[in-house]
Amino acid sequence: MNKPHIVILGAGYGGMMAAAKMQKMIHPNEATITLVNKHDYHYQTTWLHENAAGTLHHDRSKIDIKEVIDRNRIKLILDEVVSIKREEKRVKFKNRDLYYDILIVSLGFEPATYGIPGLSxxxxxxxxxxxxxxxxxxVEYNFALYTNEKKSKDGRLNIVIGGGGLTGVEFAGELINHIPTICKEYDIEKNLVKVFLLEGKDCVLSGYDESAVQYAMNSLQSRGVEIINDAVVKACTEDGIIYEKAGSEYKILSKSVIWTAGTKANSIVERLNLSMDHGRVKVRNDLRSIEDDSIYLIGDCxxxxxxxxxxxxxxxxxxxQQGEFIARNINAKIKGKEMTDFLPDISGMITSLGKDDGIAEIFNRILFGWKAAVLKRFADNWYLFKLGGIQLLMKKGKFNIFH
Ligand code: FAD
Known part of the structure; x- marks a missing residue:
């Protein structure tokens, strides 16, 4: 291969990390590297539940890609991927086409609705x-309408979160803390607002140790979240959600149903005609797709x-980790060295339950409360440091633990 063209699709955690590392390892004489993303910013997906709850302004979660990417080393294109033509090694974007020698697909996730009527x-x-x-x-619109119309029967003040996994629990923890502020703003009595968390299994946060699950449930319930386990969602309608529990069907009226129960790969990769499982594309140990040597897939894809x-x-x-790994592996390939296999290093799980509360399972230890919350802040800040050094950390880091 002469000087190869490496195209990275998506500036999420995987794509940004790959680009940030490649710009240090691969000289422009060795390869042309192009990073393409929909927007001029990278965002902290792991902070989105705070943006959705209203406890953190969305601008805090955005990082200007130009602050991290050296454009003397990496060409940055803002465009939207429409499709990938594997036979021609061509990516079709809204405004242009690009040919690649090596393609890194890092286009992230989409919500999985499992064909449940009305969810989409x-x-x-x-x-x-x-x-x-x-x-x-x-949520705020419904609170404002409620104040103006004084209607409660239509469930305007009910917020239903579908899915008691990490995203649903983290969102519930943030939202319930923020309810008093929104109520004050819209002159609504706090006790009129109801937050429901529906989980299809017999407990939330499956995968966590039982003591951590119990802690999380107690924490949420004590602040007013109504957790309904064994609740299998059957449909979503304009005015609420229908679920089945122990053979009976129930409906919760709501104008704010938030579905967090599951993700799948970006639908662009579904059309690649590559082997898939669990809604994602299967990859080899070096993260190349099974059928196509030129396509690497990282992250949620x-x-x-x-x-x-x-x-x-x-x-x-x-x-x-995959972003960093792929940068090293492609660097090795370009320099004529052997590629290696990806070995994940899962040090643990941390789940926030609100600003000053959380649970964590790390290095075989379980942490609860503020200790887990501090650890979560540390993990967030560590990522910023790895991505953009001390400058990015100082600009975007979370240093105030309890606010
Ligand atoms: P993403 O980070 O989703 O990035 C995809 C990128 O591709 C985006 O920049 C997007 O704009 C771009 N893109 C998408 N489509 C196109 C297109 N057609 N054209 C051009 N660009 C496109 N994980 C943890 O490890 N810890 C946590 O605490 C945690 N908390 C979470 C909390 C929430 C609320 C959510 C939603 C997720 C959380 N996750 C957490 C999961 C984690 O965020 C994802 O696994 C991670 O974002 C995947 O990274 P990625 O690089 O694959 O994709």
Missing amino acids: EFAYSIKDINSARLIRER SLHYDQNGNVLPSTAQIAM
Whole structure:
């Protein structure tokens, strides 16, 4: 291969980390590198629940890509991927086409609705900056309408979160803390507002130790979140959500249903005609797709197994590690060296339950409360440091633990 053209699609955790590392390793004489993203900013997906709840302004979660990417080394294009033509090694964008020799697909996730009627039409999802902002505005709009119309029967003050996984629990924890502020703003009595968390399994946060799950449930319930386990969502309608529990069907009236129960790869990769499982594209140990040597997939688009054969979770932690790994591997390939296999390093899980509360399982220890919240802040700040050094950390870091 002469000087190859490396195209990175998506500036999320995986794509940004890959680009940030490649610009240090690969000289412009060795390869042309292009990073393409929809917007001129990268966003902290792991902070979106705070933006959606209204506890953190969405601008705080945005990072200007130009602050991290050296444009003497990496060409930055702002455009939207429409499709990928594998046979021609061509990516079709809204405003142009690009040919690649090596393609790194890091286009992230989309909500998975599993064919449940009405979810795509009537429920909201936390997937990017604008969808998070929409949820915040939706909740506030309903509060404003309630104050003006004085109608309670239509469930305007009911907020339903579908899915008790990490995103649903983190969102519930932030939202319930913010309810008193919104109530004050819209002259509404706090006790009229109800936040429901529906989970299809018999407990929220499956995968966590039982003591951590119990702690999280107590924390949320003590602040007013109504957790309904074993609640299988059947449909979403314009005026609420229908679920089944123990053989009976129930409906919660609501104009604010937020669906957080599951993700799948960006639908662009579904059309690639590559082997998929669990809604993601299967990759080899070096993160190339099984059928196409030129296409690498990282982050939430890809499906990879750990050393024990378990599917790796869709997390920022894994996406970042894969971004760094792919930079090293492609650098090796360009320099004529052997590529290696990706070995995930999962140090643990941290889940926020609001600003000063959380749970964590890390290095075989379980942490609760403020200790987990501090750890979460540390992890957020560590990422910023890794991505953009001390400058980015000082600009965007979270240093005040309890605010
Ligand atoms: P993303 O970070 O989603 O990035 C995808 C990028 O592609 C975006 O920049 C997007 O704009 C761009 N893009 C998409 N489509 C196009 C297109 N057609 N054209 C051009 N560009 C496009 N994980 C953890 O490890 N810890 C946590 O605490 C945690 N908390 C979370 C909280 C919430 C509320 C959510 C929603 C997720 C959380 N996750 C967490 C999961 C984590 O955020 C994802 O696994 C991670 O973002 C995946 O990274 P990625 O690089 O694959 O994709």
